[in-house]
Amino acid sequence: MSLLRKDPFGPAWVLISPERGLQPSDVGRDEALAVGSSAGSADGPPLTPGHERGWPTEIVALRPTGAPAGGPDWSARVLPMPGSPFVARPFAPTADGVLVSAPAVGAQELVVEHRDPSMRLETFERDHLVDVLRLYRDRVAHHAARPEVRHVQVSRNVGRAAGAVYDHPHGQVLALPVPNRWVEEEREAAAGHRVVTGRCLFCDVLDHELVVRERVVTANDAFVAFTPFAAKAPFETWLMPRDHQSAFQELPGNRLPELADLLRTVVEALNVALDHPPYNLVLHTVPEAGSGAFHWHVELLPRVTRHAGFDWSIGAYVNPIPPEVAARFLREAIASVAAGVAYGSAR
Numbered sequence: 001m002s003l004l005r006k007d008p009f010g011p012a013w014v015l016i017s018p019e020r021g022l023q024p025s026d027v028g029r030d031e032a033l034a035v036g037s038s039a040g041s042a043d044g045p046p047l048t049p050g051h052e053r054g055w056p057t058e059i060v061a062l063r064p065t066g067a068p069a070g071g072p073d074w075s076a077r078v079l080p081m082p083g084s085p086f087v088a089r090p091f092a093p094t095a096d097g098v099l100v101s102a103p104a105v106g107a108q109e110l111v112v113e114h115r116d117p118s119m120r121l122e123t124f125e126r127d128h129l130v131d132v133l134r135l136y137r138d139r140v141a142h143h144a145a146r147p148e149v150r151h152v153q154v155s156r157n158v159g160r161a162a163g164a165v166y167d168h169p170h171g172q173v174l175a176l177p178v179p180n181r182w183v184e185e186e187r188e189a190a191a192g193h194r195v196v197t198g199r200c201l202f203c204d205v206l207d208h209e210l211v212v213r214e215r216v217v218t219a220n221d222a223f224v225a226f227t228p229f230a231a232k233a234p235f236e237t238w239l240m241p242r243d244h245q246s247a248f249q250e251l252p253g254n255r256l257p258e259l260a261d262l263l264r265t266v267v268e269a270l271n272v273a274l275d276h277p278p279y280n281l282v283l284h285t286v287p288e289a290g291s292g293a294f295h296w297h298v299e300l301l302p303r304v305t306r307h308a309g310f311d312w313s314i315g316a317y318v319n320p321i322p323p324e325v326a327a328r329f330l331r332e333a334i335a336s337v338a339a340g341v342a343y344g345s346a347r
């Protein structure tokens with residue numbers, strides 16, 4: 001049984017997951033450490049239509065033709081994550097002195113985003129990408145409505161170097177009874193700002209970025225993509241709604257096409273500027289909708305350099321590419337895509 005252990009020195013919970021069968025000598029092999037990788041990985045059946053029986057029973061699927069559940073006539077579908085260390089049961093932490101732990105309770109779902117394994121998010125048909133984003137929003141809303149859930153996230157790992165277990169286009173939804181430390185730190189900063197100013201910290205940052213412009217990558221009527229002022233890694237890019245929305249499930253359906261368009265533009269720009277980098281995409285949101293101090297956003301982190309990361313000795317991230325430079329590169333890449341010219345020929 002996997003355990004969630006609370007770090008007594010900070011907001012983090014750590015998943016201790018011994019049943020995945022890793023030996024100490026496996027540590028360091030990135031692909032061995034991806035959560036959910038212990039079954040159905042590259043050795044399992046394909047995720048393509050016709051192999052449904054090789055996978056756990058689907059939770060929900062998009063079937064445009066209205067075909068019955070379980071069959072091969074789907075355009076996207078959601079499964080329990082094979083090999084997930086999380087189990088469905090009441091969350092019951094226990095304390096041993098000052099040390100708190102609990103069985104690893106949670107829900108982890110695999111979202112198979114397309115029938116065709118060769119497709120990529122940026123090559124999906126536009127309507128299909130909108131449908132997939134709606135599917136994610138609905139799964140997030142489903143989990144966020146459960147009273148025991150403290151954190152819901154969507155994540156996409158693309159490329160083995162980013163921890164992807166499957167080459168087939170996919171993502172995952174994770175719902176946990178414990179907070180995510182990064183979201184928690186942002187939430188606390190935003191709550192403090194709200195107490196002092198009465199305003200949303202994220203909205204204030206976005207307003208500032210739209211005045212300064214140097215870190216704005218691209219924008220449309222509903223969303224802005226920008227490289228954050230204190231980007232933790234080269235080409236880290238955030239996508240944020242212009243309207244204040246605490247939680248992702250508050251996003252109206254009529255704004256999904258604009259999110260799809262901005263996401264496609266940013267991923268295409270990264271592909272052009274960095275030659276199809278592996279990347280991690282994660283949704284930062286909170287379970288409770290309404291007028292909270294949080295403001296949901298998507299963080300996109302390309303895995304492009306070994307010369308960046310967390311320096312334990314100084315307790316800070318080291319980023320060799322200023323976010324202003326990264327934003328300019330991405331704007332040039334977008335312009336080159338729009339002009340249909342080879343990137344770099346005009347530089």
Ligand SMILES: [Zn+2]
Nearest residue numbers: 200203244295
């Ligand atoms: Zn806001």
Ligand SMILES: [Zn+2]
Nearest residue numbers: 186284297299
């Ligand atoms: Zn965030």
